[in-house]
Amino acid sequence: MSEDPEEGMLSWDESVFRDERVFEIxxxxxxxxxxxxxxxxxxYTLRPATRGSRPLNAMVRGPPGTGKTTAIQKLFGELRAETSDVHTVRVNCQMxxxxxxxxxxxxxxxxDYEPPASGISFKKLFGQVTEKLVEEDDVLVVALDDVNYLFYENEASDTLYSLLRAHEEYSGARIGVIVVSSDPSLEVIDELDSRVQSVFxxxxxxxxxxxxxxxxGILRNRVERGFHDDVVSTTVLDYxxxxxxxxGDLRVGIDLLRRAGLTAEMRASKVVEKRDVDEAYETSKFVHLSRSLESLSESETELLEVIAEHEGKQAGEVYxxxxxxxxxxxxxxxxxxxxLEDLGIVATNYAEVDGRGRSRELHLEYEPEAVLSRLE
Known part of the structure; x- marks a missing residue:
């Protein structure tokens, strides 16, 4: 009996995914x-909060895609299940x-609602937050996720100072801080003002x-939860x-599985093949770049476009x-x-220029086309 060519094809209402949400960021x-x-x-650092005391502060470090944000989300979930007297807030400092x-x-x-968009000073905002904590006798645990972005904008010391010194201005305010950095080159403590170092x-x-x-192992777990049986073979998973x-970034693999699944569906295939992975990888390998670009302001985007269009030019010419x-x-x-250099998007090096001595050159860490296409 000959094989039915339609046997391995998806119908219009079928999917290779059991639960596609498993692959969301x-x-x-x-x-x-x-x-x-x-x-x-x-x-250990947060245990005091469950007893109504100020928790210890923590510094979470590591390269992108190593589970730092997931750890905070899991931890905060546990804390909320343990007590209703602790507020947990994770702030995405990239945004x-x-x-x-x-x-x-x-x-x-x-x-549980946003402050007014304008007309309220920082002092008043700060006062309302701390007064509410004191009034309700609650503890606040703050996670400054991707705190490196506060350093890039020279806002880290002032932010941490306000959080760590809140109890001095508002007696009874109990705030614990977790800073989360994804920049391996950033020495968090060394980059803080001495007034913050003394208390942090x-x-x-x-x-x-x-x-x-x-x-x-982690990707296998996602495959088992996210795909139907036999959609992703051991060979493809290993690839x-x-x-x-x-x-070096787990997020690349998770995104790659999702995109490879979608690519297979576009072929109406019931299985993900290596060719689907190869096609998807051309997008997934830029997960870190895409995420970094999301946070850029209009002027930062304009400069990046100029650098991409003038790759390798002297800093003066780019300016x-x-x-x-x-x-x-x-x-x-x-x-x-x-x-941009701190973000790992741009690299600088110095070169000898005739009659001008040493001058800085600007280079992209990615292909110019990859950067420009993601800025559109």
Whole structure:
């Protein structure tokens, strides 16, 4: 009997996915693998909050895609289940990179509605947050996720100072802080003002890069929950794990599985093949770049476009083009270059220029086409 060519094809109302949400960026897995020691340390720092005391502060460090945000989400979920007297607020500093916007998110987390869009000073905002905590005799635990973005905007010290010193201005205010950094080159403590260093003595929790076997195990768990049986073979899963290990970012692998599944569906195939993974990888490998670009302001985006169009040019030449587009001065230009370098999007190096000595050159860490296409 000949095989039916339609047997391996999806019908219009079928899907390879059992639960596609398993592959979304904010999905919190029931089983959080290979982070037991980190979770124990974080639980230790927050234990005082369950008894109504100020928790210990913590510093969570590690490269992107190593489970830091998931750990915070799991931890806060546990804390909310334990007691109703503790407010937990995770602030995405990539999107809230000023002291004011951080406290606006804290206000929202405590009052369950956003503060007025204008007409309220930081002092008043700060006062309303702390007064509410004191009035209700509650503890607040703040996670400044991607705190490195506060450093890029020179807002980290002021933000932490306000949080750590709140009890001095409002007696009885109990606030614990978890700072989460995804920038391996950032020395968090060293970059803070001395006034903050004197009071910020956090427990240090490091999230190392997952090894090849750990990646394969985590992705296997996602496949079992997210795909129907036999959609992703062991061979294909191992191939995805290999690609993920090369990037060092688990998010690449999770995104890759989802996109490969969607690619297979576009072919009306009931199974994901290596060719689907290869096609999807051309997008998934830029997960970190896409996420970084989301946080850029209009002027930062304009400079990145100029750099992409003038790859390898001297900093002075790039500034002239940027100034013509934006009208901004050299000081702001230099600040943006430094931020883009901190984000790992731009690299700078010095070269000898005839008659001018050493001059800085600007290079993209990615292909110009990849950057420009994601800015559109």
């Amino acid at each position: 904010d999905y919190v897995p029931e089983t959080f693998q290979h982070r037991e020691s980190q979770m124990r340390t974080l639980q 809230n990179a000023t002291r004011y916007s951080v406290f606006a998110r804290l206000f929202e987390g405590i009052f 003595r956090p427990e240090d929790v490091y999230f190392n890069v997952y090894d090849r076997e750990e990646i394969a 995805v794990a290999e690609k993920t290990a090369e990037s 002239e083009e940027f100034q013509a587009v934006s009208g901004l001065g050299y000081t702001r230009y230099s600040e943006i270059v430094n931020k």
